[in-house]
Amino acid sequence: MLNYLTLSHLQGMLFLEVDPQHILGIKQDHGAYFEEVIAQCGLETKNIVIVLTVYSQYARYYQELINGLDNYRRRGYQLALNFDCLAEESEALDLIERISPNYVSLSARRMLDRAQDDTLLAKLQQLKTRVTSVGGQCILQQIDEKKSDLLARNTGFDLVDGGYYRSIAFDYLGSSGPDDYSI
Secondary structure, eight states: OHHHHHHGGGTOOEEEEOOHHHHHHOOSOTTHHHHHHHHHTTOOGGGEEEEEEEOGGGGGGHHHHHHHHHHHHHTTOEEEEEESOOTTHHHHHHHHHHHOOSEEEEEHHHHHHHOOSTTHHHHHHHHHHHHHHTTOEEEEEOOOSHHHHHHHHHHTOSEEOSHHHHHHHHHHHTOSSGGGOOO
């Protein structure tokens, strides 16, 4: 949060990972304490994105997680779902439909490592369509190589992040790495 405070004048977003156990452990007023802290820092909840990583072992608790996330939303926070993988696409799409997150993120590295068939592109495009239909944006993270970049471009992901782009920036600037890079 301290790092974010230095950039808050730019109206950026702070993506805050929240463990599913935390959401399940709190019965009411999700985000109330943190709301007080960010208000004291002169920030607003609308610039905080609560990120929930979706794990299959929490499937039986989805309704409780949805209730907790709804409480965050009522307090003005934005919501993001981070999928470790899309093994159960219908379940992921249903969860997106029920939560209507502002962001949905996936790991390019994990998606490419786990790709078992030629339907990966179609699955990601279906995900992108569903996220867009609820007003959200898709983020493809951990893009470390050209192959991942092409995956992001071919699926139309809204936002990307990864070492591949940092290496392109260093090459473009003629530096050999972070130690040679200065702004």
